[in-house]
Amino acid sequence: MNNIAKNYLDIRYMDTLASGDTFLHRLDPRAKLITTLLFIVAVVSFDKYTISAFVPFFLYPIVLISIGGLPAGYLLKKVIQVSPFAVLIGIFNPIMDREIISHIGTIGISGGWISFLSILIRFLLTISGALILIALTGFNAVCLALSRLGVPRAFVVQLLFFYRYIFVLVDEAEKMEMARSLRSFNSRSMRFRVYISIIGHLLLRSFNRAERIYLAMRCRGFDGNIRLIRNLKAGWKDFTFVVGWTLLFAAFRMNNIPIKLGEIVMEAFK
């Protein structure tokens, strides 16, 4: 099985996870979406040198992964796979910002390194939050929640189709890559012309396939509106979920809990 095929099945595994039946899976998608958005807003709202204040925020993914029965290793692998983006964003900070603002023992740490680390932690928290949302809710239900929360329908439908067609693209790419590798005798090198040709064919084949899928959807009554079997009914459990986490995020945001705990411990040992 080639890498594309492996990654394909790997992405689709999120759908399998979303079909679980835990308390968190049964929560209203809107509750989980709002909570995730609040979590992300809280995490990104800190100043660029913050590190210790992020520690309590790890409670959110840990609790959700535990109660939702999600595979932590799989999610971590997904976060690591997209981490080069975060590295790319922050890698120049140590070069641009060389002012020493902290010390570990006698070693001075520049603001650039601290802000780089801060970016990586934010990235870890926000991406894991988003992945957990998809794994507990399913992409279609997230789109439905977005729609019910007033996000323009055109945007939501685009998202829905993007998610559907990304599999089409990967599927076609997988077949073409297999055909190429079977005739290139395990050679990993791909000449530029072959590469360009594959991209062009991939685009055309994806168009055709996407058209057939759209036709299949239209034949079964799809009219651009997203419908799910599950009715969206928010109850007290959903309300409690949102309010509980919101209060916690607010507390974590307004108080640097690790620093405060450290102060209390230091006070006790004085």
Place this chain on the structure above:
Amino acid sequence: MSHHIVEASDLHYIYPDGTVGLNGVSFLITHGESVALVGENGAGKSTLLLHMNGYLIASQGKMRVGDYLVSPTSLNTVRRSIGMVFQNSDDQLFMPTVFEDVAFGPMNLGLEKEELERKAMEALETVGAVHLKNRPPYRLSQGEKRAVAIASVLAMSPDILVMDEPSSSLDPMSRRRLITLLKTFHHTKIIATHDLDMAMDLCERTIVLHKGRVTADGPTMKIFQEDGLLHESRLERPLSMQGCPVCGVPAPGKEDL
């Protein structure tokens, strides 16, 4: 007029690149008939099927499904009458679980939750796929995918079943199971296929297409014995009518069939 009737009158269709898809196709398929559409690649079979569900609209001529003329204004009604099973089941299955996929059509018809679930379960029971209901479609075998694709269409209670190469990429056992399943349906069935043995098993009538025209329309057994017609349409007798080249048993004659 019955809801189960499909009538084409002098259909013409030319693709934007100038390829002639249909060139004056006419036929009448009545209530409860099982009809095979056969012909070489590019003969116009899929083009014709796409006219039945209104994906393509004829440049000349008329297509009528039940009481409705297929036109942009009647598409919703026509698509409720015609259930189309696509050649590649992967094109048809896109929801996270089998059950949600089967329920997709009824959901779009606006059915209430209980009714919708009942319909989906009934359709899954009909094709023997209840045990797959919580599985993601992409993890199924080709035979299972085909069964689920048929269930996804049956859940919409169509009057007419239209299938494009339903036996392609199925192993012999899955193919046999599919034929047995299709035999139990009382819908009007229109099956575009290259599998002439399956056509012989399922369809009492066959329409032969060649270069966008109907070159023959009649009883399946009679058509499959017309070697000249089959040769002209780039087809050949079904294997079960070819006799045995090894032991020398001759092909069955008209009197044998």
